[in-house]
Amino acid sequence: LKSLRRFVFQMTGSSFPTLCETDEGKACVIKMKGAGNGPRSLISEFVVNETAGALGWPVPQVFPIEIPPNFPWSFGTDEFDDLVKKSFGVNLGFELIPEAKTLTLPETQKLSGEFKSILIALDLFFVNFDRTAKSQNILQDKDGQNWIIDHGSCLALQTTRSFPFGLPPDHIFASYPRELAPLIREKLQMLVEFADYVEIFEKIPMEWLTESGLLLADLRKNWLWQRQEAAAFSL
Numbered sequence: 001l002k003s004l005r006r007f008v009f010q011m012t013g014s015s016f017p018t019l020c021e022t023d024e025g026k027a028c029v030i031k032m033k034g035a036g037n038g039p040r041s042l043i044s045e046f047v048v049n050e051t052a053g054a055l056g057w058p059v060p061q062v063f064p065i066e067i068p069p070n071f072p073w074s075f076g077t078d079e080f081d082d083l084v085k086k087s088f089g090v091n092l093g094f095e096l097i098p099e100a101k102t103l104t105l106p107e108t109q110k111l112s113g114e115f116k117s118i119l120i121a122l123d124l125f126f127v128n129f130d131r132t133a134k135s136q137n138i139l140q141d142k143d144g145q146n147w148i149i150d151h152g153s154c155l156a157l158q159t160t161r162s163f164p165f166g167l168p169p170d171h172i173f174a175s176y177p178r179e180l181a182p183l184i185r186e187k188l189q190m191l192v193e194f195a196d197y198v199e200i201f202e203k204i205p206m207e208w209l210t211e212s213g214l215l216l217a218d219l220r221k222n223w224l225w226q227r228q229e230a231a232a233f234s235l
């Protein structure tokens with residue numbers, strides 16, 4: 001398990017993503033379980049990024065990272081330090097996307113069909129409600145490569161309810177062109193056939209499950225349901 005050495009810079013985001021350094025001296029972004037939706041968001045980030053990463057899709061790598069108990073005050077405001085105190089234990093680290101910038105809305109609309117279809121399939125499959133004009137959650141690195149980020153609001157992995165299959169009306173690609181449909185089906189098929197979900201579920205840090213009150217059995221049930229819906233769509 002990696003461990004936090006120091007906080008470096010607080011980024012802009014409702015879940016207080018923060019640039020930090022691991023005990024091995026590597027830079028990464030940390031999201032803490034003490035923020036907002038806490039461990040539920042971390043579970044959702046973890047499962048979606050692990051799945052997409054295994055399929056070779058452009059998401060940052062994720063890994064659990066420990067904030068050692070009694071990590072001393074060292075950075076930011078009192079509010080930030082309260083968050084750190086609430087987050088002693090296992091949190092989530094993200095590979096740093098170097099010199100990342102956010103795209104403008106017109107730039108987003110010009111992304112390739114391949115990229116859009118991956119993003120749409122992920123958001124459909126995991127019921128992501130957080131991909132709006134205000135919060136597109138797509139980054140471009142210094143080499144011009146685009147990355148899909150922020151999977152902390154994927155409802156299929158946060159609740160025990162099931163959801164109708166479809167993009168929310170305020171999704172940036174809610175009205176995608178019809179020619180994209182075959183590409184989206186192809187990506188959904190990959191998500192339906194992906195064989196390692198259970199292995200990923202089993203890697204979810206136990207304390208996130210305990211603290212969020214989510215049961216692995218419920219996660220599996222919802223995911224199975226989404227998988228059936230996706231399978232029906234992609235026929």
Ligand SMILES: Nc1ncnc2c1ncn2[C@@H]1O[C@H](COP(=O)(O)OP(=O)(O)OP(=O)(O)O)[C@@H](O)[C@H]1O
Pocket residue numbers: 011012013014015016017029060094095096097098100102135137139149150151152
């Ligand atoms: N892996 C990363 N590499 C570099 N920068 C990142 C990374 N993850 C997040 N960021 C930066 O932090 C910002 C917020 O990230 P993200 O959208 O994941 O957080 P959030 O708190 O969930 O956001 P929101 O305000 O949309 O709820 C991004 O726009 C980006 O600038």
Ligand SMILES: [Mg+2]
Pocket residue numbers: 013135137150
């Ligand atoms: Mg965001």
